[in-house]
Every structure is written in structure tokens, then in C-alpha cells.
Amino acid sequence: MARRGTVLSSFDGRACRVTRLARFEMLVAVGLVAAACSGGAGGDAGDGDDDEAGPTRTPTTAEPTETTTTIEDAGPLPEPVVESYDVPEGARPHDVWAGPDGIVWYTGQGNGTLGALDPESGDIREIPLGPGSRPHGVIVGPDDAPWITDGGLNAIVRVDPATDEVTTYPLPATHPDANLNTATFDADGTLWFTGQAGMYGRLPPGGTEVEAFDSPGGAGPYGITTTPDGDVYYASLAGSHVAQIDTATGEATVLEPPTPDQGTRRVWSDSEGRIWGSQWNAGQVSVYDPADGSWNEWPLPDAAAQAYAVYVDENDLVWLSDFGTNAMVRFNPATEEFKSIPLPSEPSDVRQIHGRSGEVWGAESAADRLVVLRTG
Secondary structure (H helix, E strand, O other), X not given: OOEEEEEEEEEXXXXXXXXXOOOOOOOOOOOOOHHHXXXXXXXXXXXXXXXXXXXXXXXXXXXXOOOOOOOOOOOOOOOOEEEXXXXXXXXXXXXXXXXXXXXXXXXXXXXXXXXXXXXXXXXXXXXXXXXXXXXXXXXXXXXXXXXXXXXXXXXXXEEOOOOOOEEEEEOOOOOOOOXXXXXXXXXXXXXXXXXXXXXXXXXXXXXXXXXXXXXXXXXXXXXEEEOOOOOEEEEEOOOOEEEEEOOOOOOEEEEOOOOOOOOEEEEEEOOOOOEEEEXXXXXXXXXXXXXXXXXXXXXXXXXXXXXXXXXXXXXXXXEEEEOOOOEEEEEEOOOOEEEEEEOOOOOOOEEEEXXXXXXXXXXXXXXXXXXXXXXX
16 A cells, blocks of 8 residues: 655745655654645535534634643654555545554545554555444544444444454434444443434443433534543534533533634543643634633634644644644644644545654545654
8 A cells, every 4th residue: 555755845935745655754844834735625515524514614813811731841842744644545534543553543434444554564454344334433442442433324333453343333213313423431441422413422341232312402512532530521513512421420511612603523631631622613722621610712823724623642732633724733732832734635634633652643534545743
């Protein structure tokens, strides 16, 4: 399988892209203007995705509120090295998960498969998930197996990483067509997941029966995350809020960000249990601190920004995918500084971000590629 490494440079004030087939370590140039590499990508509408893009993004004039983060500034950050890997044509990879064993899993929403990339060799194997499958999210569980939220099957799916055996856990009949989105495991090993049609649910460890709950506020549950203490939060895109789930009772409590109708799409916890959110409608990144109930929000640098995915790395740096400028954006909470890294494909449409030490991975659903930013 061919893989491509891409580095962006500037020439006569314009962004130029150089593509190579061999793997070399080349640095992304500093200070590129992200708008120069804009792919003009909008939302999910019209691309065959099960997502709901939400209202059209309106540029915001909101000012960042006073920060409460306490991450120590360690000085200048290294420049990311950008590399991409082709996946089979038509896979349309939606979500990606970098496993601790080196394998990078992705959901092939376009062809109903789970893909497994070995970055060292570039080899890919695809595992069919069954007729009608349209997988959305993937996460590696405590059992070292990938677990998938499959909107087409309306089920949670587990794939045995050794045998590729597929096990399906259907949702109850009370929640057909849930439009399943993403999943997370709590401290006890229970899998929690979201459905954009207006629900969230859980599957206990070793269990076979999925339990479903109606979400407060109706449609919208999308991204979901677990804090280091085991608390579970999800984002509601259509509901423009974050909610905390009581993992004992299953009850969800709505938490309202300061900006109305901001369209929080995905959430991720940092090492201190703060909940970072990507605000699709507002083009902002937010953080909620459960310790004192405070919120902070920062507009992304470009007025055309559409913040889709969010991920917090091992150094508590915050990463976002920006559809509006076709870029990955790094936010340093210690300095409140953004850095935009143009993506090698145009458009890219990175819908989810995950990583491991020194690596930040994204799924380029519009380009049939996976992209990695090597940060170490």
C-alpha cells in the first residue's frame, strides 16, 4: 500500500505542496497562512455521511475569556512532521484510533469495514462488518479489541484483533435508527456511546444487552470522553451543550457553554479532567473545568474556521481539525497560542483525531487517507 509524506512550504507568499512516495522526515514550515490552503470544505451534507453538520458556521467576534488552565509553559514546541497513508479507494475513513501495539484502526464508512494499518510497513487489512454496515466510531477497549459504533447496523460491534471475528450487539427496539456516533469506556470497563438521533447508551463489561437512554434536549449527542477519574461527558452538536453522565444511574446533566448555539461537536479530557470541546458552529475551542464549574472559549485564528474534532495529547496540548481552512490546529493552553498546520489533501475532512506519544492521527474522509503529525 502506497504511503505519502507531505510537507508544506511557502513560495512567493503562496502555500505550495510537495508530495513524495518515499518516507523522509521533512518539517512543516512555520507561520503558514491556513487560509491559503483552504479546501472550501463545508459540513457533512452532500458527502454521504450519516452526520448532521448543523447550522452554517457564522464568524464569531467573541473574545477569549480569562483562562484558568495551569499547564506549565515548557518553551517553543517542535515543528510537526506530516505524513499520510493511502487507504483503499471508497473506504472514506471516518474515525481513527492509534492502538498501543502500533496498529492504527479506522472505520471504513464508505465500504462497511474496519481497517487496520501497520504504519511501519504501510500494509492494510480490511475486515467486513456485515451487510448494511456504516461504521462511525472506533475505540480500543480494555480487552485490546476494537469496538465500533455502527450506524448502518444500529449496533455496537466488537472485532477480535487476533481472529477478525465480528460480534454484534444490537440496540434495543426502542431506539431504531439511532445514528450511532462515538464511544468511550469508563473506569469500570462499561462502554458508553452516543446516537445523534437523541440518545446515549451503555454496554457493561461481559454483557450482551445494550441499554439505551433518551438524551436531555433531544437530538445531537455526538462526541464522548472519559476523564482520568472515570467520569463520562458527551457533546451534543444539535443541542449545543456538553452533558455529564452519572455512570451509576445513567442520568445525564446538561452543562451550557457561554456561547449560545455554538454546536459543540466532540469533547476530550485532559490529564486534569478538564473537558475540551470543538465548537463547529462558532469556530471555537472550549474548556470546562469540573473543579469549579468554569468555562473558557477561544476563537480559532481564521474567521472561516469550522472546528470538527478535538484531541488532547500526552502533553495536554489541544488539537483540532478545521474544515474551514483544511488544517489541523494546535492550541497551547499555557500560552493561548494557536498553530495551523495545512493538510496534505484538499479537501481532507478530518472527522476524528487520536494519538499516542509523539503522534497525532486523523482520518481524511474526503481523500481516502490517514494522516499523522509526528510531534516528538
